[in-house]
Amino acid sequence: MRRLAPYLLILPGGLWLAIFLVVPMVFMASVSTQEGDVVNGFVQTFNFSVYGDALVQYRTQFLRSAGYGLVATVVSVALAYPMAYWIAFKGGPRKSTYLLLVLLPFFVSFVLRTVSWKFLLADDGMLLSPLKSMGLVPGDFHVLQTTVAVIGGLVYNYLPFMILPIYVALERVDPRVVEAAQDLYAARREAFTKVVLPLSLPGVFAGVLMTFVPMTADYVNAGILGGPENTMIGNIIQTEYLVNNDYPTAAALSFTLMAAMLVGIFAYARALGTENVLEAAAR
């Protein structure tokens, strides 16, 4: 009985994950090679040409998504690191309050926050109309429907997922290690680049994983803040599945996206282990 205990405890949740996470991926692969339409039904024909066709047709959106994800991730690291650093080392007794403030925006639906940005950035909205009436920007200046708006929205929505793991890594750095470096005549800058920064890199990598992946697959920001020139692969997959009901194309696209990301995700897990991400998630 004692030997069975862990298996009995893990069984219900484990089955849930297996049936609704692992099995569906097999079904997605199967759907991608079917042919047919919603009215007459789909037949399994092992039609692999859909992959080539879909990739040729939506190459631009794939590359654009990767590009947006990359830029937004780099900007997020640059914005999040100093903030996580200050909270971890200078936050003092208010550390957990600052952390709570970083997380509180999550209590407003992600869609609603993005819609709020649409209000704020509208051509005649609160930010642009005063600038326009003061003549600081030309009258036809706009932010919505541009690349800047979409990338800005991505950074805004996922920044806490970057701050958190970096903070967790930095908080674990023993201040005595930094003192030791300074005792050994390291300047402030050296103590940072040679001691603190390397120790915090696992947190940065965890943050990169936790932001780059969802940002690249995002379609809400491009859908609300972007224009036709900003369509990402997520928008295509969403439209093909839910509007056009072209399940094989949609499944082929999302299977390709998933495969690309799983390679990255498992390469990360192999190289750095799963603990950094799991620990940050427990916060």
Added chain:
Amino acid sequence: MSTVTTQRATGPAKRVRGRSRLGDRLLKGYVWLILVWLFLPIAVMVAFGFNDTQSKSNVTWQGFTLKWWGRLGDYPDLTEAVLNSIQIAVLATVITTLLGTLMGLALGRYRFRGQGATNLVMFAAIASPELVMGASLLSLFISSGVQTGFATVVIAHVLFSLSFVAITVRARVIGLDPSIEEAARDLGASTWVTFWRVTFPMILPGVVAGALLAFALSIDDFVITQFTSGSTQTFPLWIWGATRIGVPPQVNILGTLIFAVGVAIAVFNTVLSRRRT
């Protein structure tokens, strides 16, 4: 050698401290700037619930009014969507908390074969983009002829929050002092009694934190929900549908209410856990 040491210790040290104090202050200003940025759209959301707008497009400030609070139920389908969101979140939270707590206990307490695989699958559930999880779930439901709707949304919500709850409980279980349970057993308590009277009360804060997280994740979710909802509407789905035609002030008010409740619970939980430690 000693002269170098004293020079290092006295002269430049003071200057460095002065500079670092300025640096810290700048950094603190920067932290607040980012926080303002994070809260800016929320402030706008709250404010525009009080906007005396005439048209359906609620974009420019027209003056203060409380009239929308009285007309909260003007859109029956919006009210229904919010109620759906709450029901889904409650149901998903109950299931997730139950399954996640059991998983967390197993992972925190025992060493067993398959533990690495379980960790890897949980990691994949956290790291996979929602779009991929939603798309593959929809493929499963289409292939097996399951009609998507309320139940499939609950299934999906349990799926993506399960790992978070399991990890949160696991952290608490690992932090337990085993000697307390040993003491209970030495005093003649059975395994069952030890669990309910000793272990469970000690891991309860982790369970509560996990449940809150599951609720917050569920009520806010958009992407997986859109793929698995069929014709069932939730609050975020309704907003997405309304963005093209204009979001009415009622949405701002409902968003504000949900935010207020969330903040109250989070603050309460933080104060409570601070008192405990």
